[in-house]
Amino acid sequence: GENVEQHPSTLSVQEGDSAVIKCTYSDSASNYFPWYKQELGKRPQLIIDIRSNVGEKKDQRIAVTLNKTAKHFSLHITETQPEDSAVYFCAPLQGAQKLVFGQGTRLTINP
Amino acid sequence: DTAVSQTPKYLVTQMGNDKSIKCEQNLGHDTMYWYKQDSKKFLKIMFSYNNKELIINETVPNRFSPKSPDKAHLNLHINSLELGDSAVYFCASSQGVSLAKNIQYFGAGTRLSVL
Secondary structure (H helix, E strand, O other): OOOEEEEEEEEEEEEOOEEEEEEEEOOOOOOEEEEEEEEOOOEEEEEEEEEEEOOEEEEEEEEEEOOOOOOOOOOEOOOOHHHOEEEEEOEEEEEEEEOOOOEEEEEEOOO | OOOOOEEOOEEOOOOOOOEEEEEOOOOOOOOOEEEEEOOOEEEEEEEEOOOOOEEOOOOOOOEEEHHHHHHEEEEEEEOOOOOOOOOOOOEEOOOOOOOOOEEEEEEEEOEEEOO
């Protein structure tokens, strides 16, 4: 099965600074790499994803980079804002049907 | 209008009881899921159904029994509730089984507390 680890488990940054969360996985056959955001008391929501034929994808202030050789992918948030405070999960796909969620990273944006 | 809706939102019950959580999606999706999120925020797949057929069944005690009467509904019945069942249970759905091609949408969650 897929082993997934996220680092760091907690991250605190000043508003306006950048945040980076890294996810390592074990299944070399994984080909889809999403990031989910979960605000306090809310449902997980997909914020960005990347497929294995692409090295980087950007959507406004968020970006995801993928290193398939090293089996890790990272979430980058620039110009952080208070509403970015949440728990972020990576969830690489195992097989075609199963997302394996990391343990989550609690991101706090300090005003 | 809610795309994936779960009821109830909160459920407080005694150990040993039997309870059900209901999930409905109005997105016309073929595939539905149940996830468990424990107190440490670990989010794990429990079951997945595609067109009413079970396709993923993780290592879950058989006290948990999913039922899909039609592809828009996936209910979760739990027998003989234990303290360790306390968690938030999320229902989700996707258009198809291939999650590399189909986004998964989550319901708002059901917070189950077993006393």
